[in-house]
Amino acid sequence: MSSNLYLGLVHHPIYDKRKEVVATAVTNFDIHDIARCAKTFGVGGFFIITPLESQIQLTERIIRHWVEGSGSVYNPTRKESLSLVRVSRTIEEADREISNLWKTGVKRVATGASPHPKNIDFGLFKKLIKDEKTPFFLLFGTGWGLTEELKDHSHYVLAPIEGKGYNHLSVRSAVAIILDRLLGDRMNSSE
Numbered sequence: 001m002s003s004n005l006y007l008g009l010v011h012h013p014i015y016d017k018r019k020e021v022v023a024t025a026v027t028n029f030d031i032h033d034i035a036r037c038a039k040t041f042g043v044g045g046f047f048i049i050t051p052l053e054s055q056i057q058l059t060e061r062i063i064r065h066w067v068e069g070s071g072s073v074y075n076p077t078r079k080e081s082l083s084l085v086r087v088s089r090t091i092e093e094a095d096r097e098i099s100n101l102w103k104t105g106v107k108r109v110a111t112g113a114s115p116h117p118k119n120i121d122f123g124l125f126k127k128l129i130k131d132e133k134t135p136f137f138l139l140f141g142t143g144w145g146l147t148e149e150l151k152d153h154s155h156y157v158l159a160p161i162e163g164k165g166y167n168h169l170s171v172r173s174a175v176a177i178i179l180d181r182l183l184g185d186r187m188n189s190s191e
Helices: 028-041 053-066 070-072 078-084 089-102 120-130 148-152 171-183
Strands: 005-010 045-049 084-088 105-110 136-141 156-158
Touching: 005 028, 005 089, 005 171, 028 045, 028 053, 028 171, 045 078, 045 089, 053 070, 053 084, 053 089, 053 148, 070 078, 084 089, 084 156, 120 136, 120 156, 120 171
Parallel strands: 005 045, 005 136, 045 084, 105 136, 105 156
Antiparallel strands: none
16 A cells, blocks of 8 residues: 555635635646655655646646656656646545545645644644554645635644745745655654
C-alpha cells in the first residue's frame, strides 16, 4: 500500500482577492513542481481539483504528454512524478477515489496562511500520519486560499507556516515546506 497522505490542489472553491468564491486556472508550474515534491516525499497521490472542463482537458493533456507521450521518453523521471497526478472535478470525487482505494473514509486536512479554530500543529499531524491506518487528504488552495466553509468542514486545519511577518508563499513553496516538515528525514536533527 502506498503512503496514506494524498495532496489536493484546489482550484474551486477558493477565494479571489475580494473574498469572492471563484475557480482559478491550472498552471503548468504547479502540476510539475508539486508532482515532483509528491514523488520526492513518497505521497500516495496528487489531485488537481477543478470543475472547469477547459482546465481538466489542459491538465490531462499535460499529464498524457509526460506519462504516455514523447515527454515520457525525453524525461523518464518526470514520467514517474506525473504518474501520481489525478484530475477531479470536486474534492468529494477525489475523496471517493482515495476511500475506494483504502476501503475506509478519508480525513481531510486543510491548509492556509491564517490561524483557524481547528488548527493542529505539524508535530501532531506527523504523528497521525505515522500512527493511523487511515488516508489523509491534505488540501492546498490556489488564488487567495481555501474557503472558510471548506476549512470548517475539514477534520483538521494545519497550522500556518510561520515566517518573519510576511506570509504569502506560492502554493508550490508551501507544499515543499509542509512535506519536508511532515515526511522529511530528520535523523540528523532534534525534531
